[in-house]
Amino acid sequence: MSVKILGKSKGFYDTYERRPGNNHEQTHYCPGCGHGILHKMIADAVVDFNVAENMILISPVGCSVFAYYYFNAGNIQAAHGRAPAVATGVKRALPESIVISYQGDGDLAAIGGNEILHAANRGEAMTVFFVNNAIYGMTGGQMAPTTLIGQKTTTTPYGRTLQNEGYPIKMAEIIASLEAPVYVERVMLADVRSKNAARKAVRKGIKNQIEKKGFSFIEVLSTCPTGWKMTAPQSEEWIKSTLVKNFPLGVYKDIADQVEPLNLDLNLATPERVPKLIGLEQDKMEFDTASMKLATDIDQEIKIAGFGGQGVLSLGVWLSEIGMRQDLEVSWIPSYGPEMRGGTANCHVKLSRAKIGSPLVTYPTVLVAMNRPSLEKFEDDVVEGGAIVWDSALIDVEPQRKDIKNIPVPATQIAKDIGNSRVSNVVLLGVLAGFSDFLDPLVVR
């Protein structure tokens, strides 16, 4: 079963060499199938508008999966339902190209429902042709989301029912309800008149893209004689008598004349300019650490813990940056996830002369406790001879250990006195870094 597309378009290849077998003259579509007719309308339009060489056709999964046999254009074949996402990636990379997403009703309205909705909602500057033949043609006549109530298909042998499968989905109406699309129309391929109207819609959808107007969506009620088990003339009749009653034709939205063309210009930086643009030309320090020094004759494994919001993590980062400035090996790792919210936060900092293996601190040489739960939770872990630096203005208990250096710092109070209660972490940094000799005598395992 194959049919010649009457009066071949210049938008098609001269012969269909990609089509397997010996028949390179005719398409693979069944006689009376609407796909071939719509193909020709698209091909003619891009030729007429002189953009055939700029066209990139995204073919779907469905009977039109092989659209690339025919269109003399850049061709990209997409996974089932994903054509609008693929088209998005293409159009964003090549704003000057004419990107067409061509999809069936299973492809677009069932498996690809999410992709089409969001491409439309973003107003991607592409043109979508949606072939609604109320059935899955390629896989053997199963129900489509557009199948009519009562319609028999191979997976609705008793007819589609409201209760089991629900109503046929009306995509043109849905897409038109979104703000971004500039043009939404439903047409049909049933007789000469309706085909002329369809041709006009196809051209308008493509012209909109040439003029950078935004997202255009053309739903095409199309014949599937094979799936419908009808002759070609019967199929056209059925569209007119039945299908169109459920899917009214018309322009559902057209604001193309009212909108300004989109600015799609790419302004790609040359590689040479990249380091400057992304801030890689200079060392970036979150904190001015130039005057600070850590005494690290010995490796330090520091755990800093407190409430989220106290600046626990930043204190760790600053310490690490000081260490990095002093050519130490450094690592910083936070406790992350739910722990970060509301509850306690802690981070692990390692400062070492040698390469750092595990970045995790299980037994700290220095514990910086910024609240009571942290002191109580980690006190026992501190190594013998290590130090506990704690905010004595916030914590109303003392460390119990006698084998560690006990360094109370009323950090919150000092911060308040300076006039900003949120900088207690800076006070602690001063203690840790400014008065470096306190870290010096630490005995480490």
Place this chain on the structure above:
Amino acid sequence: MAKQFVKGNEAIVKGAILAGCRAYYGYPITPASEIAQAAALYMPLVGGTFLQAESEIAAINMVYGAAGTGIRAMTASSSPGFSLKQEGISYLAGAELPCVVVDITRGGPGLGNIAPEQGDYHQVVKGGGHGNYKNIVVAPNSAQEMCDLTMLAFELADKYRNPTVVLADGFIGQMMEPVDFPEPVTEFAEKTWAVRGVDRDRMNLVSSIELDPDDLERHNQKLQAKYEIIKNNDTRYEEYLLDDAEFVVVGYGIVSRLIYTAVNQLRDEGVKVGMLRPITLMPYPTKRIAELAVRDQVKAFSVIELSNGQMVDDVRLAVNGAKPVEFYGRMGGNVPSIKELVHEIKRMMRVL
């Protein structure tokens, strides 16, 4: 260029942009969201595209489209999101499109948790999508490597026209370390196969469909031949104290950092132990492990993973029965302490 103290996740994005990546498509998920956030911050500054997609499925298909036009494109996610990308990755592999996918793994199965796990080894290294394909997979273990191996991933992806995965875990993504950023890549090979909407590549087709069984078999054979070349040319691994080692500990990613510390402690105790760290997981350093396995002095291998034991299969295949292969794993996001690792490595040695 600058040495900066940055998170592994941020190093990935800066590395990607230095490598010429100009399109990022992604969907947020902990612990990979910082990658999307950094891309959202930096991509516009270089005129690139950042788009938060409606799903991981859409994101990988946007990458498919972008890669089809010949530009360097990427996406990133964490385990559940990587599962959703599998369909798209299979299509990319079939159509031989280069791209970089980052997986910052978390605990599974299902929603699991957001703690670091290595339970994605099978789904990333062995496929996960349908068909006879393989990803190239690199496994960084530091913030520096998050940058360097991401850049390498783009090179390998282009060189072999193959999806390349940067497989890391929540720890390496969250960890901050100094990173020496390299100079930007300035030379890119011409992609004559790309579809660019210009007359000269109008005959180009990006597709993974081959109806004829013989054609599809030929295509698959070509892919297998390519994987063989990748194996011969681009297998990477790191060795630590293996010269006189009697025990070889194998681990990748964050685990290799723990093993490094544990090996040092065991060496201090006089135990002759060393580490082999695969840097590429596909291709796997099978040959090197096989060589070690037949060394007289090597008594056994032990494999450590944050999983139920996935990479250990590859070690066993490489060792091929020549020596015992023991396994120790933690799951759920638990990370063994060094004490625990040292204990386990000793226990595994005693089993022998």
